[in-house]
Amino acid sequence: MYPSTVLDVIPNYPFEPDESVANPIFRIQRDDCVATYKRSDFLIPHRKEYYFMALVKAGSSRHWIDTVPYTVRPGAFYFTIPHQVHLKEEVQPFTGISLGITEEFLALDESGALKKLPVIQNPDNGHELVLSDADLLFVEDLLEKMLAEYNTKNNWQNTMLLAYTKVLLIYLSRLYEQQFSLATPQPNRLLLKTYLSKIEEWYTRLHDVAAYAGMMNLSAGHLSELVKEQSGKPAIVHIHERLIVEAKRLLFHTDQSIKEIAFALGFEDASYFNRFFKRIALTTPAHYRSSIRKMYH
Template identity: 45%
Template sequence: MNTIKSDQEVPVFSLEHDPVLPGKLFSMKHFEGVRPHQSELLVPHRKDYYLFVFARRGGARFWLDMTSHETRDNTLYFMGPNRVVVKEEPKCMWGTALAFDKEFLALHDNVSLARLPIVLNVQNASELQLSEANVAFVEDMLAKMQKEFDEPGEWQQKMITASLTLLLTYLSRVYNEQYESFTPSNDKSLLKKYQAAIEVNFREIHQVSEYAALLYVSPGHLRDVIKTQSGKPAIAHIQERMVLEARRMLFHTEYSLKEIGFDLGFSDASYFSRFFKRETGLTPAEYRALTREMYQ
């Protein structure tokens, strides 16, 4: 598996400039034994959009964050923006991919999509096992959507939105069945806002009180609500997000510990190392060595 050198940035692909699935706001593509141009995908990178891939045939291997996946037949793979992904080798693809970005979700007709469990993906899952009935439904919907996508017309946008809503609603039901510990609830709006704020600011803001100010609530109220709604202290959400990013960089890049710590807002590399060991039980150097050894 390739890594990013210390003098390079982890590339970020927008939907419009994606090497395999280019589009504006929304895109989809059917692959039937095709080996697309994938050289850019063989190094760690991020996508700034939502990606759903229905794999009719498996056999390809890729890494999502620090987890290796061997694709399986008739399985749905999905991810949201900013996760680090890398393919191990170029292989032919059989299946259908669809993608949309945050601007697409912000359109008036699409706002409800952002609240669906499979789009929110609070479990940070990446695949759904599909039954024969699920496969039949997904294939039928994707075929209809592909037909609309390939034949632009006055009603194209509305038809795609309607079909996508039905497809993702159906898949959200499957998602909840497989990851049933998550039950959507309207009373978790503050938790969602808190998590969204952390996603944007975790490199610069490390204190619960500062997030409370961003969300216009008192620190005490934020701590109480987050603890009740998530079962974890509010500070744990910040620390877990920082650790996740540190793990990604230790695994996928050759950045020095000082560079990683600085990227995460630590002015002192030794402080970063103590923080990481406190949260994981390993120093950053030990974690990098262990994961590289496991991969080999």
């Protein structure tokens, strides 16, 4: 068994509700000021326990999501999901509308459909959607309606906000499928979504397709065939890609030893982890850590 605390070395910030509204599971706010941060807030990697989204109207702050730097730009929509790593590098005056959405809020959708949307599952680890003029008008109008509802004390407020959120997330998911690689239309991607969800839950413990096939009451061969058909990738590749993403996050954002990272990701043998990482990433963990830090610091 690996030490579970190693993955927690990157702080996980909880959802902070707006005290003036007293909604413990959803937040939306207009941002129209210079954010004030302490020096200690910068260059500190962290995760958020909730889904964070923002429509940028003006601003050019520089941030990182995982190992990708980006400078925010007006007319774009930014989004992250709970396991991604955030880092502030430089903050400029920012104008826009931002949202915080908790798992509890999404659970109000009894059908479970919202949790399966691409912008929520984020299989490509994206963080930016480019908006056309028409997209910008639609999204901004919808967010304004959500703000108005949020700032009133009407009955069934969360029910109304959930309805607006459904429209927003469906619209953004269409854009996601247009702008990211897993957008290839498929007649039925439900099994793939289930498989990716299982990987997200168990990737630090289970590294073979057969284990996931057992959970889904399928043979390993049949699961592999269906996943390849729906995603274009072998089933094992999805497991390996998730492990590599998390390994890179920990190598870049923490000072944990390679052995500690290997154990945290479910590898009992650090040397095997080194060989695995080199085979997939085409470089050793140590070289990756030194080269990416040299490049960006």
